[in-house]
Amino acid sequence: MKVLLFSGGLDSSALAFWKRPDVCFTVDYGQRPAAGEIAAAAALCEELNLRHETLSVDLRPLGAGSLAGEAASGLGLAEEWWPYRNQMLITFAGMRFINEGLREIMIGAVRTDVHADGKAPFIRGINRLMSVQEGEVTVSAPARSLHPSKLLSVSGFPDTLLGLTFSCHVMEYPCGQCRGCLKHLQTIKAIKRSRSLDT
Amino acid sequence: MAGPKPSKPMQSAARRRQALGDDNCDLRFRTDLMGVRAAVAESIRPGESLDVVLVRDGSMRSVVCQAGTRGTVGALSAFQGLAQLIACIEDGAQYSALVEKSSARSCTVFVARSKQ
Secondary structure, X not given: OEEEEOOOOHHHHXXXXXXXXXXXXXXXXXXXXXXXXXXXXXXXHHHXXXXXXXXXXXXXXXXXXXXXXXXXXOOOXXXXXXXXXXXXXXXXXXXXXXXXXXXXXXOOOOOOXXXXXXXXXXXXXXXXXXXXXXXXXXXXXXXXXXXXXXXXXXXXXXXXHHHHOOOOOOOOOOXXXXXXXXXXXXXXXXXXXXXXXXX | OOOOOOOOOOOOHHHHHHHHOOOOOOOEEEEEOEOOOHHXXXXXXXXXXXXXXEEEEOOEEEEEEEOHHHOEEEEOOOOXXXXXXXXXXXXXXXXXXXXXXXXXXXXXEEEEEOOO
C-alpha cells in the first residue's frame, strides 16, 4: 500500500494524479486552513477516483507560525514553519496504515521547499528511521528535485482541476496574500505561460 | 524640550482616493475562482449573479463569492488588485460576480461594482 500525504495543494495534487497512491491522507492537526485543505482534498480525490481518508488531531497548542495563527518562529525560514510538521504527518500516516499493509509514504516536497523537513537530508533520514522499524515502511518524495511548475507539467495534472486545489496557509478560503497563495498563483501563471508557448 | 514628533494618523483608503481625485473602487475584472467548493459550484449556472463577500478570520481576510443559501463557491484571489478590492469593500463598496463558466471543478466570473 502506498499512502500520499495530501493537503489538496498544487504539489500533492499533482503527485496524486501522477503516482495514483492507494490512499490520499489528509490530517487536520489544528492548522488554520484545515477546513479548506480537507474540502479541496476530498473534491480532488472524488475527481481522480482515489481513496481519501482524514484524521483529526488537535495539535494547535504545539504549533507555531501562520499555520497556527501564531507569530513566526525565529527558527524557521518562513512564516508558516511548524516544528517537526512533516515528521509528525509521516508518523500519523504510519500509525494509521501500518496494519493495512503500508509499504510506502509519499510526501509532496519540491525543489523550492525552504524548510528542512522538505529537503533531501530529511527525506533520507526519515526514510531510514521508518524503515528500521516494524513494517519496514519507506518514505519518498518523488518530486523533490522538481520545481512546482515542472511537477505540474511532468505529472500531466489537468488545467481543469486547478480551481479545486488549495494552498492557503491562514484561512479556510484562499486569502490570496500569504506565501502559500502567492506560490500557488505564481505556479499556475508559470504553467499557463509555458503551455501557451507550447501551442 | 520637544517630545517625539506625533505620527500622522493613518489615512483610510477612501481618503487616499479623495486625495487622488479618482474612484479606485470602480473595479472590473474577469478571474477564475480559487479553492472551488465542488458541491456548490456544480449547482450554479452561467448568467447567475454571486455575492462578493469579505470573510474575516482574526486579522486575516479573504474575498469569496457566495451563491445565496447554497454557500461559498470559491475565492477571488487569482487577480492583481486584491488589496484594493479588500480596501474598497471595507469602505462600503459592493460588488457582484457574474458567472461566465462553471462546473463542479471550476468557475469563471466577471466582477463589477454593484449599483448602489
